[in-house]
Amino acid sequence: MVDQPFTRASTLADVYAHPVGRDVVDRLLLAVGRGPGVLTNPLVRRLRLSSVERLTRRFTGPGLVEAVIGLLNSCPDRPTAQQTDHRWWHSAVVYQIYPRSFADSNGDGIGDLRGVTAHLDHLAWLGVDCIWLSPVFDSPNEDFGYDVRDYRAVMAEMGTMADLDELIARSHDLGIKVILDLVVNHTSAEHAWFQAALADPDGPYGKYYFLRPGNPERPPNNWTSFFAGRAWRWYPEAERWSLHLFAPGQPDLDWENPAVRDEVTGIMRFWIDKGVDGFRLDVINYISKPPGLPDGDEFIGNLMGYTGIEHYFYGPHLHDHLRQMRRDGAPDPDHFLVGETPGAGIEMARLMTNAGRRELDVVFNFDPLENPGRTRFDDYRYDLNGLKQAWINQQQRMVAGDWTSLFYENHDNPRMISKVNPDPEHRDAVGKLLATLQLTMRGTPFLYQGQEVAAINQPFTSRDQLRDVEAFRMLDEGNDWGRVLAGSRDHARVPMRWDATPGGGFSVLADGTAPATPWIEGQSTDPGYSVAEQRDDPDSVLNHYRQLIELRRSTDAFTLGEIEFVDASRRDYWAWYRTGASGDRFLVEANLTARRRPARHRDAGEIALGTSPAPGSWLEPYEAVIYRIE
Ligand code: ISL
Ligand code: CA
16 A cells, blocks of 8 residues: 555555656656556556566666655655635746846846836737746856845846836736746855855854765765766865755755745745745755765666755655745745746646645646657757647646646757757747647746747857856766757847847847947847847737737636647647636647648637648648637
8 A cells, every 4th residue: 555654565556656656657767768658567567666676676776766765755745636716827828037138228238127127018018927037136147146145135237126126016017927036945155144154164054054074085975966067065164065956156055954944935025025926946846855965876866867866856845845935935825936846747746736735836847848768968859749748648637726837948948949840941830839839738838038939049159159057067077069059058048139130139228339249149140030020020920929828818718728638649640629617619739740731620610820821621830720619
C-alpha cells in the first residue's frame, strides 16, 4: 500500500501510486527519451525495487533506488481536489517583460522602467491582463537581476522607486495587473546579509546561508551548479565554503532558518502594500535543502545534468515554506503566486497549486519545452507531437482546484519558432499556430516579449556577442560553441524591435540624440518583424495574437470552459473542443507539420479565426483554425 514506508521490497506499482514517485519515474523516463507507457506493463509494475536495482545496477550504480526511497518517504502529502472560486488569473493572459531588453527611455542602451511605461499602450492594445516584470531590484547584475542586493530598492539602471510606482499605477489605470519576479532561493553575494555573514560566519547572518568550515581543497559535497562547475565557493576571509546552485555570486539562503522565512514574507508584504498583484517565484521548488547536504548520486547527476539535484528539487519542507509564504506573505487569494519549478512534474505541481493546498496558484512545468531525451542545448527540430502529448497528459490529469500555466518561451529559453522550424518560409505560420494552441488551451497563457511578433533565435557567431553568465561559464568549462549557441539564453534577451529604424526603436531619446549601443545587440534584423510593421499588417502574427486574445475575451469557453480532445491518437494533427458554461462551443484543429494534411472538421461550423487565407479540404502547413459550433 502506498502509505506504508517505502523499502526495497516496494514494487514499481507502489512507487507509481505515490504522487512524487510517479513524477520521478516519468522524469527519469523522459530523460532517457521514453514516455510513461512502460509503467502500464503488469510485469514491470510488479517489479520490486530490489529487482530494479539488480537489473539496472550495471549502469545506475547503488544510489538510485536508495534516493527514490528516501525521497518518497520524506513526502507524506497526497493531492487534494477542492473546487475553487474563479479568480482573475484563471482567465488572464500574462505577458512577461525582461525590462533590460524591452525599451530604453534614457539612451544608455539598457532597458528601464520608464521604457516599459512608455509601451504599456502596446500591451493594452494587444489585450494582455497582467505583466510579469523580470527582476528590477538593486543588483550587481552578475545574473541580470536574479542576484538581488536589496529587495526594497530599484536597480539604478532600471530607474527609481517613483518610476516603479508610476509603472504600477499606469498599468492599473489600463486594467493591467503587475506581478514582480521574486528571487529568494538565493541573494547576491553583495547583499548586506551575506556581507554580514562573511564578517561573522557564526553570527545571526551566518545562519542565513549555507556556510561550512572545512578544507579549502575539498567542498562539503559533490553538488554541481546550474552554471557549470561546482556549487561551492571558498571564502578565505571567512574560512568558509558557501553553497551556490547558480553563479558563485548567488549564495543560497537557508530556508530552514525561520529568520530567513520572516525576511521573505516581509518583503512580499512590502511590495503588496505598494500595489503589486503577486509574484513569480524564482526556482522556488529548490528552497528546501535536506539536513547534512548529502552527496548527490553520480548516475542521477549524469542523467539530469546536475549532481545533487535529487536532494533539493523537491525538498523535505518545501510545502511548509510555500504555505508560510501564502499565509504570511500574500494571504489574499487574488494575489497571484506563480512558482518557477524546474524539474517538478505534474503531481508535484498539483501538490503545490491545488486550491485546497493554500500554497501557490500555478507553476511552470518545463517538461513540455523539450522533446523527451532532449535539453535546450541540443540543436534539434522540436516535434510538436511532443507538446501535444505533454499537454494532453497534463490536461487529462487535472482535477477540481487544479490549474496550470501554458508557456513556450521566457528569458531563459530559445525562441519556439526557431526550435519548431527555422525555415523563414514557415515563420509566420508557425508563429500563428503556436499562438492558437497556447491561447485556446485550458490554463493561464504566459507570453514572452517578442513572441507576439514572431521573434526568432539570433545567428550569434562569437562569444563577444553574448552576455549571459551561464553561456560564459559553459564555454569556460569546455562546452562546444554549438551546444551553447543552441541553448543560449541570449536569444531571448536581445532588444525588442519596436519599429523599422536601425536600432529598432529600442532606445529613443526625447531630444533625438543618438543613443548608446544597446547592452546586447540583436543579430537578426529581417524586415517586417518590428511591432510597428506588424501592427500595420492585418495578416501579421501580431494581429493574429490580438484577434486570438479578443476572441478569448469574448467568451468563457477558452478560459474556464471544459476541454475535450478528439482524434488524439492521430499523429501530426491536434484537435479539441472548448465548451463554456455559457454554452459557447468551439472546435480547434491544427496541422503540426510543414506537410499539407486532410482537414477533418471543416464542416464543424463557421470559422471564428483561422490562419489560412483560403481554407479548403486540406490543412496547409502549420494551419490552425477555430470553428464556432452553433
Ligand atoms: O531550467 C533550468 C534548470 O532545469 C535552468 O536553465 C534555469 O536556470 C532554471 O530554470 C532557473 O532559472 C531561474 O533562476 C536562475 C536565473 O538565472 C534564471 O534567469 C531564472 O529564470 C537563477 O536565479
Ligand atoms: Ca535606459
